[in-house]
Amino acid sequence: MNLGIIVVPQQSNYIVERFGKFYRLLNPGIEFLIPLVDQVAYTHSLKEEALSIPNQTAVTRDNVTITIDGVLYVKVEDAYNASYGVEDPHQAMSLLAQTTMRSELGKLTLDKTFKERETLNELIVNRINKAAKPWGIRCIRYEIRDIHPPEGVRRAMELQAEAERRKRAQILDSEAEMQSDINVAEGHKKAMILTSEADKVEKVNQGRGEANAILARMKAISESLDLISKAVNENEKGRQAVKLRILEQYIHSFHEIVGKTNSIVVPGGKGGSDISSFLAQAITLATKLTEPVPDEEEGGEATERGREYNSNS
Template sequence: MLQYLVALIATAIFGYTINSSVKVIDQGDEALVERLGKYRRTLRPGLRLVLPLLEKIAYVDTIRERVLDIPLQSVITNDNITLQVDAVVYWQIIEMERAYYAIEDVQNAINTIVLTSLRSEIGSLQMREVLSTKAEIDRALLKKLDEATSSWGVKVIRVEIQNIIFPEAVKAAMESERIALSEKQAMIEQAEGEKQAALTKAKGQAESIEILAKTLNLRPDSRTFMHFLIAQRYIDTNQKLSESDNSKILFMDPKAMSEALGELMGGDDNSPDLNKPD
């Protein structure tokens, strides 16, 4: 009976020894081992041995990249506008020993530094600068976090501001300004289009005049050609008037018309008289 009892106790002790000395560390994790209350070594992933009764695993954590979500916080800009801002921080433990022994709660410490740095950076900017310098703010936050956490055995990989919420009155003013700028841009584009259309029309008319002058074998700047253009314009105008619903019959003395055309052309003696027969 005593032999069975001794065997049972020995088996229990052996089982306890094996169970407490053999540890499996998962991939992506690391474990800190203490011997008699003092840090001894860091266990990497795999099957590891720990001395029973003398050593214990004090801490196990992941060394994979992790995400810290910073909830919406109230920050005040340099021109006293209160904004709601949230951010996200990507960080990773690179030295498990320092991350555990150098700081009480590394994630909470990172959160505190982010909030402090966020208020400091945005507080130095005007409201209008916040959106335009968002990338610069992210880089400034990353630099401050990297400097502050370098002794903690962690690495802040990147910091990103996610949302910037403006007060309703400010959003309404920004929307009104956006609409005004859009309308102004539309007017500029319309004016530019009308300008281009006018230039195209003028170019087409100039090309038509040049072709007509070549057809009549006249110089485009000659008085005879000018007389022809004015007479053509006069005939076209009267034709349009006759086609109008409100058109009226207009009688004009050919001699008066000739004199008027002559005065328009400068009263040149060489100008043709429209009253004279060919």
């Protein structure tokens, strides 16, 4: 009732008519009207409102009938157009959302309907805003709440999802086994490489040890020969000892030769059957072997003796 004074709440707009004709728009606050002349024809809330879209059936591109519902969020932006552009803006937006949703679902297959819900929501919002622009009301967003496929299709989808999960599990198991085999093979490979390197190092060290041992033996033999040579050339007793050693070896060798054959072997020469001549021959050989080597710097005579010595030796 118009009593002359009216208070408009916050986030609201009132449409005032004078004698049935639009007069002015009342904004939030206190306003003064002429009783019986001015009349508040429409009131609009400028807040965002949620409209529930009831269940409806739609046919997808692959001819599957589904039941779908959603929620539509709208807001009045122009109270004048919302009052005179459409009879009931909220009902008009709800019906427009239903028809737009059925139209967009007919362009998608069932699988894409589940996968591209965000894209489908944006398409529906754009179509609604384009159609509702003259109504002074704007669609903020649209959210698909539930999608109910037929019972047979739902069972098939469940079986498909279960098969897909089993497939992923088998793939993960096979990849794990493959990685395990690769790790084992890499371990064997590294072990063989380390073993071959260790064997190589061991052989090298062993060869070096044998070479060092041979060098040490040769050095010892050389040093012993040097000592024997010095003892023979400088010491008479040393020459006597060498003579005795050569004599022992001569007799020992002769004894081994006799023991291994069925024949009797004696040194040749005059009086070869006499044992004394055999011993004398051994002593003469030992004496020649232990005589010092003449030096060539002493003269021609020494050189001749040296040549005679070498030929006798």
